[in-house]
Amino acid sequence: MDLEFVALSVAQVVCKLRNSHLYGQMHREALVELRKKEVHLSTLKTDLKLALQKSGWRTKLNNAVFRELGFMLPSQVTCSCTPAGHQAELPLAYMKRAQSHWEQRVMKSLDSMCLELGIAPSRKRLHEGQQHLWKHWNEMSTENFDVRHIRPVYAPKDFLEVLIHLRSSNSEVDKLSSSSGCRGLIQVPLRVNSILELREMFAELHLREAQTGLDDSSQLFPSSFFETERQNLGDKVLSMGESSAAQCFARKGCPTGLRAKLWLLALGISPGPELVQHFEQLKSAVILNKLLVDSLIYKDVKLTASNDDYYFVFEDYLYQVLLCFSRDASILEYLSTNGVNQVASFQTGWLRSHVPNGEEHSEVGTLKYSPNGVIPFHGFAMYAAPLCLLYNEPPTLYGVFREMYTKFFYRLHCVSSHASGIVKLCLLFESLVKVHQPQLFLHLHDVGAPPLRIAFKWLVRAFSGYLATDQVLLLWDRMLGFGSTQILAVLAAAVFILRAENLMESSNLLTAEAVVADLSTIKVIPLLQLLLFATDTP
Template identity: 35%
Template sequence: MTSGNTSKQNKIVEIILQSEMGYSIKNKIHNSLPDHFESKQALKDKMKTLLSNAEIKQSICNEIYRFNSKYKVNQGKEEVDYLLEAQKKWEEQLIKSINTIASERGKPLAAPMGDHDVANFRRKWKSLGTEMNEDTNYKPIYSQKDLFAYLCKIRNPNYKEFVMGQETRGTLGLIKIPLATIDIKELQNQFIDLSLDRSHIGVEQADNSNTNPIEEQVVLALSAASTSSLIPVALRACRFGVTPSLRCTLWPLALDIDLESRKGQIEFINLEKDVLTNSLLLDQIFINDVKSNSANDDNYFVFEDPTLQVLLCAARDYKMMSMYTHSNASPLKCVNKLIDGGQEIVAYPPSGLIPMYGVSYFISPLCYVFSHHWKIYSTFTAMYTRYFHKLTVISTDTNSILSLSKHFEMLLIEKHPMLFLHLISCGIQPLKFAFRWMTCAFAGYLEAEQVLLLWDRIIGFKSLLLLPIAATAIFEFRSSNLMQVQRSEEAEAVLYNLNHVAIIPLIQQFLFVPNQLLI
């Protein structure tokens, strides 16, 4: 064993021993040991027996998994200067937008409510969606179109887009910077568990009159994973899709969150109290987003109240700031005008959750999985801080929206070059359509169960690369119709309705079925 591996192993042991779980294990062992032993060997044998306890072994395995996950994050590469600058300028635009809203409305960024307003808001809380109205004077801080236009303008100052008068393969699309991408062969290896020879939930459709034996075996494996209490086992299980009845058990385990503790419920109640007593300038923007998007969607309109309640609580949760720890982005620093006429610079909103247009779509699908608001909330914050936050960040990180956009264009060029060239020759940029799907992880476009089946795999593989793969797979699925279009409006008609699209089979076909247009 190398010295590096030994050092890492010792670090893991040290962390486990100093953790709350470590103290619990030591106390459990101490209380189980008799006062005297005949020999040191007898003591060692007794301790080995105690450490073989299934519950203790599960706890240790999970602690090792957590350490390895943090270790990999901390080994991340440094960002390139021009993308750091691009992210900084983008944040300056968002700060300007928030300060402009505050100035135009003549309101502080945050303020305590009066007793009358508190009582009125508390009365509305249980039916918040129907009680609160949309105010069109409050515009989103930014929309997908804004971010899309900004990303398309980014350039590497040291990179030549043209070689001998010819546009290079790397600049055929709208993302003009030379980001490293993963080709289809590499993706096949990375997502081998999606191959056609594996059994998946959401692919084999059971006959209504007969049990599907293949899907039945997957369900048995999922049930075993949900009772194992092991994070890696739950993650692996999610790669094959999860039945609706088991998501509420497997997702929290795979995301390493405890939804059964009283602590999480109390934290959510305290956030609710904060919403009911302190107003944020951006609250109305969050309300507008729910009204315009998820509450206006046939899949999610019944969840308007919990979606809005969770979103308003999330805006105030400072713990969400953890998403900036290993991110190219920074919390927005805005000017808050005080009652006495002074002003202060504060991180805003308090959670760092920027109300981009469509943000409510990250919450509504979770209402199908959990019935309690605090469970919806805890799952949303876990998924957003680990994954969906990256859909707002300009970075070379493979999971950032910039890299995902580049991956989409390169995958479409690699698998369907003729389709790509046909579309751009007609003035149609494929990324324009794929971008809006990816920035909301397909919620609001695919049917709710298809979104959840896709999110199963995002959790299981711990990767957002499935978003550009799914987007390219849809283009492949509609390729025969797209080859006939001549105008953007016609492409819009072909790609507008994604109802009845079974997304996992399309991903499998794209990755593992050869195509005659592949060059």
């Protein structure tokens, strides 16, 4: 590893930890130890270190460092617990331009909606409105939100069109790509993992490895034996308190009763007063001000989760979590350091005459929007819906959603060359289908039903809302365990291999979509193993 990179990484981690709540807590703990009578000046440093270790600070610091390193380890660094998807990315100029243009297009759509409907992008709620929302915070699903004229800013299919027209600025590379017989929709010269590299990356999914989600329902041996073994091992991992151990454990799936705690440990989340306080601050911001994105959230929840047989009961939780998420400026700070910009919009300014019912709003020349830098799209609520099955305390639910979003989900709707970004997922998916089912791939293109047009919505939503809930959680176990969204592309390709025979009979896009319209009976783990280890390498 490059020594300069190591030094820079250490400096960045130290800087982040110094500015974290963890540092303040450790500082207070050290002061408590210093006030003890048995502490001697000659052995102060050694005694302080031992005292902090005994009180569990060694493990806490290890987990904090593991979490930060997960976002900056270079691709050449490999170890058994290194997140596969969090590898250093070399930003490409044409990717950055495409992302910037896409953000501008989204903001322009928002701006147009504001002008068309006479809605201010941000305004302070009247006192009566604040009181009403505070009183009905836990029963927002009973409110009659008027979102008839609110339209989703964009849907996955709109984003796909952006990716299809993405081109490298290197014309010679583009010519080589177009003349190489590639008929995929994504035409950018990015390398993706081969099947052999995927087998190495996802080695714990091998057929000889016992898996939660498969062997706990196997007829080969009593499922209770396997469940007991995984339960005992999971308890040991939790007792260790090491995030790296929890992440590695999740690669073979988490027992249902331990999944919530294991995910918290793997994500480095400690439920407590600080998390509650942060959530309450965001809640106050929601009650104080009304944003246009609030209506987008209401609309999206109504169109997706509220109409889902699994998730409609969590409508209140989804409103609370997503509304608070929209006010979290720490998300914007994180996205800004990862190449996602916050575009200035609403440059025309807003007069009081635009604001209905006399609600207060200051005139602006330009307005940065939104506070967290994220504009919800159609299906955005489904990132949070499966998490409602695991956590019934809104602050904890919010903390997990925020971590899952910043680690995985935001890469599914941003243009980048990252290994876990949507562009490479699309390329990987198309590559796997071409390698394992070349005739099917050509047939679907010939009849106007490119596989990616069908599978793209699965990838963007991480299969949430398409698979049964238990299968979504088993899939997300592996996504969290391996630290990579590439597992989504593997599953999407496996679905096409499973339905290949019927897909070969399709004659157009509609009939092809009908063949794979219902994924509710899909079993995730056998399909992943089928593609990775049970098929011959061409």
